Amino acid sequence: MATDTLSMATLTTENLTIALKITDIRDSKNCYFIKVTKVPFSIGRSIENDLILDHTSMSLHHAQLEILPGEVVSTGHAVVAIKDLDALNGIWVNGKMVGKGETVKLLAGDKIRLGIYLLEFYDENTLYEETVRFKLPEERDLHYEQNYNVNGSGWMSQVPNSCLHYLSFFEPRNIDKVNWTWLGVYLLFLALACLVNTYLHAQLDEDGIRQMILNFFLLCLSFFCGGLSLSLIAKIIKGRFDYFTLIHNGFKVLVIGDAVMFLASLSLINITSEPLIIVLTLLFNGVIVISVLYTYGRIFFPLVRRSSIIVFSTLLFVFSNIGYETYQKFNYDDKSYSLNFNYFFPWRSNYTEDKYPLVAMKNKVNENLDKVDKYRKVMIEKKLKYVKSSNRKYNIQNQVQGN
Amino acid sequence: MVNLFNLFKFIKQNGLCILLCFFMMAMVTVRADSTSTAGTEGAALFKRISAHVFQIKTAKSADAPKSSYGTGFVVNRRGYLITNYHVIASIVHDEDNNYKAFLVDGQKNFEAKVVAFSAIHDIALIKVDKIFDGELSLYPQELPVGSDIYSLGLPEDLRMAIVNGNYNGVVRDGVYERIFMTTPINAGMSGGPTVDGKGRVVGVNVSYQIGALNITFSVPIKHALSIMSTVNMLSGGQEQNLQYAYSVIEKQLEQIQNSLMQGILHVGAGAGTAKEIPVIAKWRLIPLSDTLKCWGKNITSEKKQFQTIGHYCYLKNAAFLEVGNYSGTFEIHYEALENISLSTLQFYHQVDEVLNKTEILENAYLSFLKDDSLTKYACDENLVVTKTGIPFRVNFCLSGLVKYKNLYKLKFKAVSLRKGNSYLIVRGNFDGIGRENVFRFMEHHLAGIEYKE
Incomplete structure (x- = not known):
């Protein structure tokens, strides 16, 4: 029996960011999400419940979600638990039955079976593997289905055929684990970078090895501190943050980025006038920068789609490069002096006088002289605006006398 | 060197003075135990000369x-006095x-107007x-050294x-002349007179060498005479404006850079024998002017990994423009880096x-x-x-002197391709260079370099 009214209450409970995904096991293509905005949150067949699931397999007062006082999960918020209200068919959490009248703690991803309904427990504040928070669709996407009923607990949504979408978006995992493999790979790359750097500076003797080990630790320390400060900032801004998860997820991206950076530095390529090398360098730099921006973007803006973050990071990289080049052109002090890759290999045979005659530099000289003349003009014009008429006259006689 | 001709002329004109002056000359040549005699001479000169010397503020x-x-x-x-240009330069630029x-003059102050000046000779x-x-009487001849x-x-x-x-002779430094x-x-004391034993002004005090003891300089008085000759001191003056002063300075600066450039381009011209060419490592450089102060260095890095051999030259003097701002001077440095025990990658x-450590523009921003x-x-x-087959990567920076439209500041840096196990780095700068000489300056210091195995 469906009821045809839907009431929306305005009660909310602070810091409660739980959602339930409700699936009728007879029809698993469609699912419904409901955001739990108050505790205790009652579920059952009776219309007094906050969530009315109208089927004979449900008891009138089947279950209740409540907060366990004094307990906090690693994500820093209260523990939610489900209490059996002496339901006839019971409550099954992850395949295990909850005892009559008992309360069982719920973690994100837990699957709760009530009658013919499968409820999956989603917690907005949990960081999942993709460091994405679960986000309910916009209210405008809502339309109300008659089979389900909500009483005083906010709103409910159905997004047709999109359960799969939400699922892929969101794979809860045990967040307290650190991915040691990736950490190991990352440290290895750091070590290699230090090794190359020490070699280049020709310090590979006792002193040099000591120096290299020191560099390595300093580098690790700086990344650690960087990560720590970022998570502290995130904590202040967002209220909750999980440092381990940050490392866990961040490492993958950082490893890729650093690997690329390491390879790039090995090649000693600097921007030259050869288009291929420019493209390659931009590509390398781009991958690093974009991957770092992506990592942190996902951490700070978990609600934004991945693809949007990638696009945004790419645009940011591209425009900052263009901006920097333009800035250099206008406010230029000096061009980079780094030796070209070309210089490294003296067997490049196209350095002949007829290809690069000295006199050809004259044109560049004149171009720059003209630029300087323009600057001069601008400065003089600016000055004229502020100059008072000069009273100072000089007694310079222009009559020349013999000798 | 003793100028006998003047001495005879002097004797002819001033019969009465002869004995006294001759006596003084004799005193001057007898140097032994001269403290007492020098003491009296100093006192006498002071009495005579100081009456015509004043502070200019x-x-x-x-x-x-x-x-x-x-x-x-x-x-x-x-009412005409000679002083240094740098003493009154701030008025000219004000x-x-x-x-x-x-x-x-004692308690009284008299306003002074700048009538003529030479930025070249200060x-x-x-x-x-x-x-x-x-x-005071002016004596434009050179004195005997000592x-x-x-x-x-x-x-x-x-x-x-x-x-x-x-008196230790006249030092020539490009276009600049100084009595040492x-x-x-x-x-x-800048702008004050330096007189000989007879009280004749031979120079105008101009500078001292920082950190040295009693190495001081004055401008030979003949340069004062030449600007005095452009002024009619009998009649009063016509007032000119600031722009005129700037155009005078501009002309003088252009003159300086032209003469300097000619000096650079025509080193050894007219000399009988071939000019000595500096060689650092296997790099044969170009002949450099005598008037430049050059010094070399040869340093091996610690752990004997590479060697730096350098030849650095600069022009000691410059033209004073305003406080902190000099012009009409240049420098050229050559530095060869030789690999001893590094791998090619490490040496590179x-x-x-090294190239990046010394920026062209220190604090330019x-x-x-x-x-x-x-x-x-x-x-x-x-x-x-270059024509000798050496590739260089040249970086140069130009800035314009705002007040003087044809004059610029050039700084450049060039690095050669590796030859053997050596790189050559050339650095140069020229303050107050004219447009037509910018390229020439760089070209000249690069074109003639050779690498001999």
């Missing part, structure tokens, strides 16, 4: 505290008309509205002083560091913010191969 008004000071001496009793120059002729009792000379002026604003030293003296002149990296006498820099990069 710049200030907002006659009663205001001094903002700078120097010395000047009377060359024409109608567009807001805040400061004036004054002659200090000399200025000023006029004061006062008739003086006398003037002659006793005396410099007068007000050191450190103390009081009129006379100091004694020796050992009179211990100090700040404040090392050269890269900050300096053009606070210094509006220079425009900001325009820089560029170029790859060139």
